[in-house]
Amino acid sequence: MAKFQAPKGVSEYVPDRSSHFDYVRSTLIESAVVAGYQLVELPVFEDTELFARGVGESTDVVRKEMYTFEDRGGRSITLRPEGTAGVMRAVIEHNLDRGQLPVKVYYSGAFFRAERPQAGRYRQFYQVGIEAIGVADPRIDVEVIAVAERAFRQLGLQNYRLEITSLGDSLTRENYLADLRSYISGVSLDEETTARASLNPLRLFDDKRPEVKDLMSKAPVLMDYLTPESAADFAKVQELLSMIGIDFVVNNRMVRGLDYYTGTAFEFVHNDLGAQSGIGGGGRYDGLMAQLGGQELSGIGFGLGIDRILLAREAEGLALPDGLGLDLYIVPLGTGDEALKISEELRLRGIRVDLAFGDKALKGAMKSADKSGARYAIVLGADEISSGVVSLKEMKSGETTSVTLSALANELIERIANLGENS
RNA sequence: GUGGUCGUAGCUCAGCUGGUAGAGCACUCGGUUGUGGUCCGAGAUGUCGCGGGUUCGAGCCCCGUCGAUCACCCCA
Numbered sequence: 111m112a113k114f115q116a117p118k119g120v121s122e123y124v125p126d127r128s129s130h131f132d133y134v135r136s137t138l139i140e141s142a143v144v145a146g147y148q149l150v151e152l153p154v155f156e157d158t159e160l161f162a163r164g165v166g167e168s169t170d171v172v173r174k175e176m177y178t179f180e181d182r183g184g185r186s187i188t189l190r191p192e193g194t195a196g197v198m199r200a201v202i203e204h205n206l207d208r209g210q211l212p213v214k215v216y217y218s219g220a221f222f223r224a225e226r227p228q229a230g231r232y233r234q235f236y237q238v239g240i241e242a243i244g245v246a247d248p249r250i251d252v253e254v255i256a257v258a259e260r261a262f263r264q265l266g267l268q269n270y271r272l273e274i275t276s277l278g279d280s281l282t283r284e285n286y287l288a289d290l291r292s293y294i295s296g297v298s299l300d301e302e303t304t305a306r307a308s309l310n311p312l313r314l315f316d317d318k319r320p321e322v323k324d325l326m327s328k329a330p331v332l333m334d335y336l337t338p339e340s341a342a343d344f345a346k347v348q349e350l351l352s353m354i355g356i357d358f359v360v361n362n363r364m365v366r367g368l369d370y371y372t373g374t375a376f377e378f379v380h381n382d383l384g385a386q387s388g389i390g391g392g393g394r395y396d397g398l399m400a401q402l403g404g405q406e407l408s409g410i411g412f413g414l415g416i417d418r419i420l421l422a423r424e425a426e427g428l429a430l431p432d433g434l435g436l437d438l439y440i441v442p443l444g445t446g447d448e449a450l451k452i453s454e455e456l457r458l459r460g461i462r463v464d465l466a467f468g469d470k471a472l473k474g475a476m477k478s479a480d481k482s483g484a485r486y487a488i489v490l491g492a493d494e495i496s497s498g499v500v501s502l503k504e505m506k507s508g509e510t511t512s513v514t515l516s517a518l519a520n521e522l523i524e525r526i527a528n529l530g531e532n533s
Numbered sequence: 534g535u536g537g538u539c540g541u542a543g544c545u546c547a548g549c550u551g552g553u554a555g556a557g558c559a560c561u562c563g564g565u566u567g568u569g570g571u572c573c574g575a576g577a578u579g580u581c582g583c584g585g586g587u588u589c590g591a592g593c594c595c596c597g598u599c600g601a602u603c604a605c606c607c608c609a
Binding site: 118119170171174175192202221223225227228229230232235236306313318319350366367368384385388389390391413414415416419441471472473474475476477478479480481487488489490491493501505508510 | 534569606
């Protein structure tokens with residue numbers, strides 16, 4: 111029979127790599143939680159119009175990368191290609207913006223874009239994102255950036271940089287885009303590039319062809335058009351980032367792929383990832399809430415790519431930290447009934463326990479103990495059960511200690527706690 | 534969506550100018566009494582991605598297809 115395979119271009123995680131994935135995801139989430147962001151768990155599909163209006167009709171995401179289908183009721187549905195539009199919809203729908211501001215939420219899950227896959231670019235991929243809605247304050251911009259930066263540091267990443275820019279307010283953009291368009295219309299470009307420019311002239315700053323780069327290096331720069339208010343905000347953001355010790359580089363040619371960004375925009379770029387080097391990015395969006403039928407509230411947020419962050423950790427040779435695996439592995443001799451019972455008692459105390467099943471020989475079961483990565487192992491045979499004493503073996507050193515079964519849970523808990531203090 | 538490279542045991546790969554498959558690691562069992570990681574021995578494992586074609590004969594050649602990968606495009 112022909113074997114099935116996963117659909118083209120999806121990322122999926124199975125042991126042992128899945129534990130690394132889970133470590134990255136939970137570290138990112140924890141960084142948001144400690145800053146007061148609360149979970150929103152949202153659908154992975156939404157009304158197509160939400161993304162068309164929210165993300166922007168001119169974006170590639172909306173024009174050619176969405177998974178769109180008609181449901182049985184004839185509605186046009188789209189698998190979410192990004193997180194912010196759905197969050198705005200939920201905030202408006204549940205009136206979260208009627209209470210205290212800012213609304214601070216995080217999300218985590220799968221997103222979908224029908225692109226040609228390559229390393230770090232998948233058709234189903236995973237992000238953790240946060241949004242802070244309702245307060246336009248450079249300090250929140252910096253907090254949002256700090257949530258990402260802190261997570262990256264905790265994950266041990268080194269070889270990356272933070273790029274920031276300001277896209278200015280609507281007046282800034284209006285003036286700037288007019289000048290940029292007239293500059294572009296004055297230079298000669300091929301048909302396809304001209305078409306891209308007419309959709310969003312900013313995109314040309316991303317072009318990798320030398321001749322286009324050369325042309326764009328002489329183009330007007332948005333930074334020069336910032337209104338005094340935008341310029342002051344941007345200066346404040348930089349000042350505060352420095353104050354809390356976050357390094358950054360200003361990239362005044364940064365291009366963001368989604369149309370809703372205004373003001374502060376940022377991107378984390380990793381150096382070891384090839385073409386798909388962005389591990390996270392975000393920015394402020396002034397008009398989005400109103401655009402989607404809500405109040406005129408500004409917001410800021412980011413999306414971090416779990417897949418790419420995992421690749422970045424692997425590229426930097428970072429291993430999983432100790433202490434995430436099993437605490438104890440039980441090797442039963444004879445019937446394993448007692449081992450099963452004890453494992454449940456220990457698990458009830460929060461100790462991570464696995465055991466050998468299926469009447470494995472001692473040697474084989476000890477090998478399993480070794481491979482399980484458990485910190486400790488005990489053999490549980492007739493002797494131990496009748497005497498009530500087991501020999502607790504630390505797998506790494508091979509040292510054994512006699513412990514009574516009744517004291518085993520406390521002994522393990524104490525040792526695990528000590529380990530946490532030492533590391 | 535466009536172009537390049539690639540696809541052989543669970544994993545990493547070898548397989549010369551076409552003659553019906555191999556290594557290392559991993560896995561299972563064993564090296565006589567209840568303790569893994571080293572060592573030694575034995576063993577199982579592949580429709581050579583899939584489909585067609587050329588040939589007396591194809592893992593090696595040709596076409597298609599699926600997938601991966603790299604770049605473009607775009608982005609997390």
